[in-house]
Amino acid sequence: MDMDMARDALVQEARELLSAMESALLQIETSGADSEAINAIFRAAHTIKGSAGLFAFNRIVSFTHVVESVLDRVRNGKLPIDGPMLSLLLNCGDYIAQLVDAIADRTEEIEPDETRRAGLEQQLNGLLGEIPSVAAAAETAPVEAVDDVLPEVVAVDGVANDNWHLSLRFSPDVLRMGLDPLSFLQYLGNVGTIVNLHTLTEGVPALAELDPEQHYLGYELDLVSTADRASIDSVFDFIRDDATIHLLPPHAPIAEYRALLAEVVEPERVAELLAQGSLTADELAQALAPEAGVEIVTATQVLAVDSLLKAAVPTNRPGEEKRGYEQKFIKVEVSKLDQLIDLVGELVIAGAGASLIASKRKDSQFEEAVQSISELVEHIRDAALNLRMVPIGEVFQRFPRVVRDISLELGKEIELVVTGADTELDKSMVERLADPLMHIVRNAMDHGIEATEARIQAGKAAAGTLRLNAYHESGSIVIEVSDDGRGLNTARILAKAVERGLVAPEQILAEHEIFRLIFEPGFSTAEQITNLSGRGVGMDVVRKNIESLRGEVEILSTEGVGTTVRIRLPLTLAIIDGFQVMVHDAVFVIPLDLVIECIDLAGQDGHHDIVKLRGEPLPYLRLRDLFEMPRLEQGRESLVVVQFGQQRAGLVVDRLLGEFQAVIKPLGELFSRIKSISGSTILGDGKVALILDVPNLVHQAMVQQAVPHPGKAANGFASPQKSNG
Structure with a gap:
């Protein structure tokens, strides 16, 4: 047996069981005790003890044996499971997690917290009385x-x-x-x-x-x-x-x-x-x-x-049938999935090269064969990416405990409502979302939701509500953290920004621009520092982490009503369906999920930044001007309408090249500050194409629309000579 692999498997299984144990305890606290939840807690402790016993991890075995004895009495109706016992069992789970971490760090021979263990064992034995061990x-x-x-x-x-x-x-x-x-x-x-x-x-x-x-x-x-x-x-x-x-x-x-x-x-x-x-x-x-x-x-x-x-x-006993069913699910190392995705990416690039050669040879049979292969490659790509897709509930499941503990620490009544936990996204993003969401949740509980007395005086329910929600929208995943607290005070935020020199005293900012100041490093409006927040660190880290995932974070708030922090992320960071466009002799790729439609844009006037589309103003950017490329001498321009969230904008390009499977390659440090580009990809002919950062481009277009331009017509629109939109 490979002991390192066995040890890693034990650690992973124990952490999953501890998570299930914590969820069941919190369910009992919320909904009351039921036999199914109690049995789930007992099974978790029992399995952890048994697995640890196989490898002679005696610290876990001896401690979990006492926990299991208490749970056995609860299960048999000899001990009631009340609030103090729930807190004790949650603390026991935290200590067992310390022991599991010690196993993961190869330091299981060292007691991680002797004082804590002694205190927990004393409380557990107080519930049990004098109970000799089986061995004794x-x-x-x-x-x-x-x-x-x-x-x-x-x-x-x-x-x-x-x-x-x-x-x-x-x-x-x-x-x-x-x-x-x-x-x-x-x-x-x-x-x-x-x-x-x-x-x-x-x-x-x-x-x-x-x-x-x-x-x-x-x-x-x-x-x-x-x-x-x-x-x-x-x-x-x-x-x-x-x-x-x-x-x-x-x-x-x-x-x-x-x-x-x-x-x-x-x-x-x-x-x-x-x-x-x-x-x-x-x-x-x-x-x-x-x-x-x-x-x-x-x-x-x-x-x-x-x-x-x-x-x-x-x-065939029922238990054997059950084990046979469970064997349909296997655990795979993340590194192996990453290797598979990399190979699929190379396969996509090779397939694009074959398609290009087939189109040049004008051989119908060859083109048909390559088309069939391309379709299969697309299915393989989707299947491989689905292997990495996991429910965001993996992140959400840790917050019931966080909300419980922090609400007790703050002396506030806070109810957590979770929706959309089944929404899936790439596993790599799930792991990197935990810390940003933790900062946002803690801030919402500390700064957002008022104390019970203040809520009652404001005519609100005594218990505040914190909501976690996730859903898909326009090829992205949206995660929202909302509270029904006091909301953001724009005047106070602006005054703090002026005090710190972030904004000139005479400068006029829109509401969303004021809210974005919260993400500046060291910015805080807290009057006093607490264990949770007030030091001005956290929200700037949130923005950096989200932007590193090619995402965007925004704040919506109404004073006295509540605040919503909205995070928008791409579904995957590996392979996307792209739409190729050309400007001069350069090829760019737009994520296909964000493309709404394409429109012919005739005319030579490149100064106007708004077009009238079906009676509605549509801001647009000319990629030629944005990337400082030579002007088009002749030919017709096209307008690609893109949408990110609820905002739309147009991108003016020279040619439309069609759909394309893009394998995302990261940009080097030299390009890290270029906001209009999110990555690169390799085309079938071996050339490099840049992937456009649509969220940033849409934001630029909206800002440009808000700035008065001397070239605009009286009605605020620039009318192209011809449009079939």
């Missing part, structure tokens, strides 16, 4: 005393054949792996009533040879239950691979009992127990006979029953 009980107590910690068994007179029979044999190493067989027996009480339970001690060695960490016992029991087979079988989901479990339903065929006796190590003892609980004398006689109707034989002879008897027992 095995060392100090005789074997017969094990029945004292088994679940209560209802005594019944006579033989009842209206119950389930369970035959359980656990792996000798089950205790070393952090699994407690007794907890599974106790949990059976949630799905029925145990009416007969026999502990098989035949495998227990002499006391001098007994290993306190090894399990020697077997169990035969009868269970009265109205639950179905899957419900009873699910009790053993987390120990199934380390146990032999036979589950026989009421009135099971005699062949199944005969097969059970053929498989167990102690058939005589099991036959005796069956006679006491599940079978009548006649039924036992049939079970002990190799074939029905043959005289009674001893239990030892049952071992000679051929394999046909075993075939009578169903081979």
